[in-house]
Amino acid sequence: MPELAEVEFYRKQWDCGLRSQVLDVQLRPAKRIYRGVQVHDLRQLLIGSRLRDSRSNGKWMLFRFSRQNYLGIHLGMTGRLLAAPPGEVPGKHDHLVLNQRKRNLIFRDPRLFGRVLFSHGPDLPDWWTRLPPSVTGDQFTIGRLEEICQRHPRVALKALLLDQRYFPGIGNWMADEILWQSRIHPQRRGAALDRPSLRRLYRRIRSISKKAMETIGEDYGPPPSKWLFHKRWKAGFECPACGTPLSRGRIGGRTTSWCGSCQSL
DNA sequence: TACAATGTTTTAAG
DNA sequence: CCTTAAAACATTGT
Numbered sequence: 001m002p003e004l005a006e007v008e009f010y011r012k013q014w015d016c017g018l019r020s021q022v023l024d025v026q027l028r029p030a031k032r033i034y035r036g037v038q039v040h041d042l043r044q045l046l047i048g049s050r051l052r053d054s055r056s057n058g059k060w061m062l063f064r065f066s067r068q069n070y071l072g073i074h075l076g077m078t079g080r081l082l083a084a085p086p087g088e089v090p091g092k093h094d095h096l097v098l099n100q101r102k103r104n105l106i107f108r109d110p111r112l113f114g115r116v117l118f119s120h121g122p123d124l125p126d127w128w129t130r131l132p133p134s135v136t137g138d139q140f141t142i143g144r145l146e147e148i149c150q151r152h153p154r155v156a157l158k159a160l161l162l163d164q165r166y167f168p169g170i171g172n173w174m175a176d177e178i179l180w181q182s183r184i185h186p187q188r189r190g191a192a193l194d195r196p197s198l199r200r201l202y203r204r205i206r207s208i209s210k211k212a213m214e215t216i217g218e219d220y221g222p223p224p225s226k227w228l229f230h231k232r233w234k235a236g237f238e239c240p241a242c243g244t245p246l247s248r249g250r251i252g253g254r255t256t257s258w259c260g261s262c263q264s265l
Numbered sequence: 266t267a268c269a270a271t272g273t274t275t276t277a278a279g
Numbered sequence: 280c281c282t283t284a285a286a287a288c289a290t291t292g293t
Contacts (some may be wrong), residue, residue: 002271074272077272078270093290110291113288114272154283171272172270172272174271253284
């Protein structure tokens, strides 16, 4: 379920293990979440090290351990992080478990679209430092948004917003929310944005990301009640702004919800 | 049964 | 080389 705010919430679920030593690592090396990873190194190097701190950027999390160890986690479609009492037997979908004296830190992912990365060395890993600039940061300007739209003039904006090279952390529900609040049809092309629309789009990307962090990202609390978020899951629900039944369709390869009355092409 | 699911990667075509 | 769209991935729930 994770987009940037959900990722931030799950990242904090391992905070209870900060400063504690990893006594053992239980994992299932054959699972696809480990593709490309030296699983043996991960296990041998992590055992004995301590969790120092963590941070998230878009849909990626970085966990920094002592002894120059870095663990990267992407939650994919169904991943989550949690802590469980020590000694508890890992569940069917618990593919990475870090045993500490007082708890187990668990990465659970039924659908296995998630991913684990591991690096050992003095510097922050390349895969972390090369992530695109956050949509909430200073480098994400309206000029950058305009450039992105001009570079992909024929792509539906819904599909463009899902592109992690440009909008790291934005996923299916956020893209729908952004376009609905901007009153822009999800099929609209980047090249077809007038100046006011571009400005609305930019402001909504920023405000929705920020607000999601303050609600979902803080304690998984609900975002504002008037958001499309609460209505987009099932067909037949009504637009929170005008009451028109919401439209649903497949855009950018994903189920998309929009208001045919509020959002213009 | 068949399809959909808050995601990325690969493949192929233009 | 670049852009774009569709299929593939693995599992569960309706």
